[in-house]
Amino acid sequence: MYQRKLRQVCSVLPPQLAAMVSQLPPEQEEQLEELRLRCGSEITMVCGGREQPLSLTRPMLCTRDLLEHLVNLASSYSTYAVEECLRQGYLPLEGGHRLGLCGTAVVQDGRIATIKDISSVNLRVAGQHLGCATALLDALGPNPGNVLLVGPPGSGKTTLLRDLVRQLSDRLDQRVGVVDSRGEIAATVRGQPQMQVGRRTDVLTGVPKDQGMELLVRTMSPHWVAVDEITAKADIRAMVRAGYCGVRLLATAHAFGREDWQRRALYEKLRKRKIFTNLVFLDGKRRWTLERVEEGC
Amino acid sequence: MLKTMGILMVLLGAAGTGGSMALAVYRSNVLLRQLLAAMELLHSELSFRRTPLPEAMDALAHGSQGAVAAFFQAMARDLALRQERSVAVIMRKNLMRSSFTPQARRILQQLGNGLGQYDLDSQLRAVSLAEKRLQERLDEARAQQAGRIRSYCTLGVCAGLAIAILAW
Structure with missing residues (x-):
């Protein structure tokens, strides 16, 4: 390999x-x-x-x-x-x-x-760690709510997200729509995902995340929408809207731990509305801790 | 009898030389026309499909004939081999091997110097410029074609006659 x-x-x-x-x-x-x-x-x-x-x-x-x-x-x-x-x-x-x-x-x-x-x-050099999300998916339970992976750069958020997408698709038989704006999740080349993202996964590339989420929800009727790196308010607005449509969300966000996540103004709306009910904090050593949040509005 | 045959052969040889020069003029015009058509196809491939160059060159090879097809086929092969630093280098190498006229080589080399390096608009502008310059050459060549072909043929026959008279 x-x-x-x-x-x-x-x-x-x-x-x-x-x-x-x-x-x-x-x-x-x-x-x-x-x-x-x-x-x-x-x-x-x-x-x-x-x-x-x-x-x-x-x-x-x-x-x-x-x-x-x-x-x-x-x-x-x-x-x-x-x-x-x-x-x-x-x-x-x-x-x-x-x-x-x-x-x-x-x-x-x-x-x-x-x-x-x-x-x-x-x-x-791309590395796909197949099975790295197995323990997390087990911990999330059979019917998990929205999941946010929070960690510093290089902590393996995208790798974990990719494997979660793959396992949701293959193991839990869920339709997953991936908005892969920068091609980091599925790494599609000429329409062919270079990474294993699951049999029931639809990948939309080269589109801004907010527009991509709306498009996927409208056209592919996914159970889950996955995006990498929430970086703008528009992304958060699109997530809230997608949440109203009954789609579950899987996303990653940059933060150096729980305190940093609480401090960052960009994520304020996500915190207040309790959009994500499962917060997974990653440290720099590829370890994670799951924190459950009571469902919001 | 032998003398007459010799003179006839000289006459035919000289006329043949003139004819082949006239044929070369005709062929260079055909080549310019084919190159122009290839540039139009390249323009479409880039603007509508953003086709990567190795595939675009392959498409041009399939859409052309003779020396032009061979040239674009060689370009596609060298691009796929991925050994050379840039398109300009590959273009230079293949133009050296081609039987194109110096003018056509210059136009294609100038196109090759920027091909594949910049954004789509720049690429399309460069291809349009090459098209324009090839069209200008073709118009010039067409304007001169009839006169040059006639001149070469006449010159060949006259030279043959002159040699025949001198040799008589």
């Missing part, structure tokens, strides 16, 4: 870089989380949460040409075909991996039109 993952990653790398990555020892291969390329600096990788040089014996400098080559390969030499993703600073890759991009943003009418002069790239 790791070898397959590595092959997918290598297929978008320029040949000289692919050769280095394919020579990684098996233990690093398994733990590979990210490849980081910064123009003019040595290429590094993140393995087991630690950033280190890609090769200690043959250090490789990242050049502009290498970055250009990498971005061209990742977009199949067609950045216009992935313009919307580029606006959001990433490129989706086959296998669910993704390329995060940094450079000079071109802003038109107050909106990022594209990113040019790419200066650094973060290739995130």
Whole structure:
């Protein structure tokens, strides 16, 4: 499985870089989380949460040409075909991996039109931990209410959400609609989800979360609607509306623990109206605690 | 008898040379027409379907014939191989191998320098520019075609006659 993952990653790398990555020892291969390329600096990788040089014996400098080559390969030499993703600073890759991009943003009418002069790239190797939500789903019971996964960046919210979606769909036979605005949950490439999200799951990509939720509720009549990262008031308004339609919600939110969640103004409406009856707090070590909230209005 | 046959052969050879030059003029016009049609197809593929370049080049190959089809087929293959840094490099390599006229090569290379790198509007503008320039070349070539073909044929025959008279 790791070898397959590595092959997918290598297929978008320029040949000289692919050769280095394919020579990684098996233990690093398994733990590979990210490849980081910064123009003019040595290429590094993140393995087991630690950033280190890609090769200690043959250090490789990242050049502009290498970055250009990498971005061209990742977009199949067609950045216009992935313009919307580029606006959001990433490129989706086959296998669910993704390329995060940094450079000079071109802003038109107050909106990022594209990113040019790419200066650094973060290739995130996708990892799907099948079964990681089993214990949580058991704890939630047979007929769970709305679930919110709260945790800091890198705490595994999306991974847990993805497996919850998969298990709700396959294990509990529920229809799940996923609004995957940034392609992080299902990682759809040309209509094909690259991650296992379940047999009864419908994925809507490339649409803002609030519009996506409304669209899914209207057209796919899901039992559940899942979204990753509540970041705007519009998302919360759409959730409230979806809740009125009898759809159950599954979402993630950024916060460093319970206190931080209570403090954040963005989530005030969610807290007051008690939209989510199951709050799952994740720490940075992939552990979670479930807190039940009495149902709101 | 032998002398007459020799003179006839010289005459035919010279006329044939003139004819082949005239044929080359005709072929270059056909090539320009095919390239123009390919650019129109590329424009549609990009604007309506946002087709990625490897697939778009494949579609152009299937929609063309002869040298133009071979060129776009080679482009599609090299793009799918993913060995080269950019479209410009792949375009240069394949243009070097092609039998296109220097003018057509220049137009395509300029298109290739920006192809695949920017947003859709820029791509469409670049393709439109290539279309416009190919159309201009084609109009020029059409205007000159009849005169040039006639000149080459006449020159061939006259040169043959001249050699025949000198050799008599």
